[in-house]
Amino acid sequence: MQPESKVFTALVGGQPVVFETGKLAGQAGGAVTVRLGDSMVFAAATMSPEPREGIDFFPLSVEYEERLYAGGRIPGSYFRREGKPSTEAILTARLTDRPLRPLFNKEMRNEVQVILFSLSADQENPLDILCINAASAALMISDIPWGGPVGAVRIGRIDGQFIINPTFSQMEISDLDLRIAGTRDAILMVECGAKEVAEDVMVQALQFGHEALQPLIDAQLQMAAEVGKPKREVPLFPLDPTLVDQVYEKAAGALEAALDAPHDKAQLNEAVDALQKQIVEEMAAGDETLVEPLKNAFTEVYKKVVRRRILEKGIRPDHRTPTEIRPIWCEVGISPRAHGSGLFTRGETQVLTLATLGTPREAQELDSLVPIETKRYMHHYNFPPYSTGEVKPLRGQSRREIGHGALAERALEPVIPPEDEFPYTLRLVSEVLSSNGSTSMASVCGSTLALMDTGVPIKAPVAGVAMGLIKEGDNAVILTDIQGLEDHLGDMDFKVAGTEKGITALQMDIKIKGITPELMSRALAQAREARLDILKKMLAVIPAPRPELKPHVPRITILKVPVDKIGAIIGPGGKLIRALQEETNTRIDIEDDGTVYIASTDKAGEMAARERIEAVTETPQVGRIYTGKVVRVTDFGAFVEILPNVDGMVHISQLDSERVNRVEDVVNVGDEVTVMVTNIDPDGKIRLSRQAVLEGWSAEEAQERDRPGSRSGNGGGRPAPSRTGNAPRSGGRPGNESRSGGKPGGGNRGDAGRGTQRRR
Incomplete structure (x- = not known):
């Protein structure tokens, strides 16, 4: 018997977003399809029956699989099936994961897996936003404990007017591509590319987007009420608060001292690791079952000390004020043979970007469901283990690396000159040499330097900065230029890139239940001040793109x-x-x-x-003079190749200023002669004259003398035969x-x- 499906509709920006469940994947924890226009995605959310042993984190995985049949296409690979995920698929999976993760209880240890794939792509309505809504809806109707729902929309802006869920066609003329996800009360995730949009406009767009996603929240709450499964009771693994208090008593003072002492990243880590080892040994007293709980309690104490110092004293781990930027130095021309190179160092974060210019044929061909065939600007990001002082096997680029490269690419794309002005394919590669936070924004800065070093006439230099947040209740401190520890222990990683004029890229990852537009407005204003200060330091090294490309470009x-x-x-x-x-x-x-x-x-x-x-x-023109080679001789004239594969005939009467008895007396096959085009008939046959060149005639004079019965220098000669052919021997x-x-x-x-x- 066919199962009954249930359909729920949310009207978003005047367009119906249709949720359907009950028909497909009945054994999944929760399964839905979401449709906008003729674009449709499927999502299934499932949780393992038992907790995963031996871990101290919540195991969530979100995967999106792009199926080309959704667009009526066969994959272009040798095996004619989808291979490893495309960059677009990886970015969509990351985009979906980010707003879901903060709403799970971090004390869960049951594995949760969300799998999505494309069912239909109409080439007008993007699939990425549908994926977020589908994943949220699948979780809402499943038996998985979760704090959703989440709604997601895309916001464009055309002629100053915001548009909800614009099509690909509309996005081509939009100066804003903002993807936003949030709950009823707060914004959880932001991903944005923009063409130098001002901060106040960005705040308006965020508020507009948060209001626009509310019907999606309503539809999912209705789904959960009507068809949702009861939420399963799962064991939680919280830290023992008594143990945390005991560790705090023993470690807080020593942690304060380590943070107060002058240090770099390695020195602080060494001091903290030594203290942790000492505390664990003392308190475990040989009981192995206490080792891991004590380590986790120590981490929580460390987090509490760092956050308290920032909130109560305004002191950051490296002794900066909340708005202070780490020391910056820059350099260009590091590589003598790369087409351009820029080195950007901010504190202990260092990125070297190298630029390569290629021909149009070297653009990347895309084999995905996005209606874009090629990319002429590519940005790649590499994060090797030595950048953090670690030793790990190299396994190719991670999802994080692909995401950071895409963010830097998005930040710089608005300033790349159009192809009709600068007909090059561009590839930038950012090599992270040292990392202590905000390497993606350092990649933006290093890439701007590399482009200017190359001589690419970018519209304006771009800089980027990562903002952080420490929030307890109503007390919130926004941090400029966060380092790794602040990212790890803080509540937000808010990356902003742009020119002096406005924002070109924005990305927010958040670990709490969400932040308000007011907080985001404060963060954007603080980020603008930092961005302009960073730009000044960059432009002190290279104030403008080089006026000429380097010699080997x-x-x-x-x-x-x-x-x-x-x-x-x-x-x-x-x-x-x-x-x-x-x-x-x-x-x-x-x-x-x-x-x-x-x-x-x-x-x-x-x-x-x-x-x-x-x-x-x-194309041959009457009156033009050519030097060509004689390719054939007849008794009435010579055929001369004046252009590749294009012949014309010099009649014997036009070979010389004097009368010519035999063509071979003047020219032979292989000789080079200079001739004038005197006529091109409707069939394309070309008439040439050597005499016109010798006499210095104009085209009109040559035409007058090259007629049967006319008196030319050689007595008029014989009348020309009908054949004056000049058909290309291998044309076409x-x-x-x-x-x-x-x-x-x-x-x-x-x-x-x-x-x-x-x-x-």
Whole structure:
């Protein structure tokens, strides 16, 4: 018997968001689908029956799997199935995880798993916001204890007006891409990209977004009331408050002394670790069952001491005031051969960003459900274990690394010059060399330095800073430029990047039940002051982008050729363009609209390639003089190749100023001669004259003298036969060809990578 499904609808921004449950995945703890337009995602939330042993944290995992069938596509991989998650899928999973996690009881040890995948993608309504709502709804109707619900919306801004859940088409003209998740009373998560939006506008957008998500909260509460399962009773593993008090009595004074003493990160960690070891040994007295509880109690005491010092005394672990920024120094030109490099150091956090410029064909091709085919600007972030003094195996990039790279990319994208002004593919790689908090924002600063060192004409320099929060009741202190300890023991990591004019990126991760717009407004104002101060220090090192690209950066020349001439450049199977690139040491990309990009570090090679392309694509014009090679001789004249694959005929009467009896008396096959185009008939046949060049005639004079019965220098000659053919010997565009010298069939097309974003 088919199970009965229940449908719940929330009207958000005038559009129905439809929740459905009861039909699918009956054995999951809770399962729902959420639909907006023709975009739909599925979410299932399940909890293990027993606590996981041997851990001291709450084990939550959130996974999003992007299925290309949702968009009617077959994966492009060799196996024709989805492989490892795409960057977009990883970012969506992170986006979904962040607002869910703070609402779980941290004393739980039962494993909770939320799995989502795409069911339908209409190429207009994004899936990421649907995932957050679907995960929240699945948890709400499940038997899993949780403090939700959470609602999530996207906010755009077009012509100064906020839009709820804009489509991909609308986002192309929006100056704001704000994703916000929250509960009934507070904001939990913010992820934002913007085109230099002012702080007051951002606060308005946050308030607008929080109000807009309320119908989603209502719908989920209705779902829980009507179809939700009873919440399961699970064992909790709280710290023993008596044990915490005992550790506090023994450790608080020593912790205060360690924090008061001058120290760096390593010295403080060493002192705290030694103190923990001493306390545990003394209090455990050989009882192994007390070791882990004492360690956990010590961590809680350490957190309490640090937070109390900040709230009551305004003293941070490194003795800064709440608004003070750590010492900063910067440098550019670290790498002599990288196209650009910028080193940014703030306290014990240090990031080196290196920039590489490439041709349009090197843009990244995307194989995802997002209606964007290519990316010409990429930002990658690496966080090796030595940056924190640790030893770990290298296993590729983590979800955190991918997320930090995407944040830095989002921060800088608004200032990257458009492709029609700067036709390069750009890749930035931020190497974290030393970490003590806020490496993602240091990556933004280092990347700005690297771009300016390269000579990229960015619209404005961008800086970033991470803000923190310590909150107990109504007492809240906002911290500027948080270090690692403050991030770990604090309540918020609020990252803000932007130019002097406004915000370009915003990200908030929160560990408490949420913060109000008023607190966020204070944090944004404090962050702006810090950002401007950081920008001053960066611009003292390099005040503007270098006026010229470095010598080893490829220069790109842009040509425009007729579309019907593309095949003549490429040649059969890409043979001609490959030879041209090899002979001139250049890289050549060709667009479908006839735009040609020539990239070379050698001026002579670039000029040679340009001249040959211009020669191949040039259209003969009456009156123009060409030097060509004789390719065929007949008794009535000679055929001369004036352009690649383009011949014209010089009648015997036009070969010389004197009468010519035999064509071979003047020219032979292989000779170079200079001729003028005197006529092009409707069939495209070209008439040439050598005599016109010798006599210095104009085109009109040459045409007058090159007619049957006219008196020219050689007595008029014989009348021209009807054949004056000039059809290209190998003209026309082959049917199976590559656009950039690649394999036949377009296997290595040069038209990939046009623009930071291209819609399908």
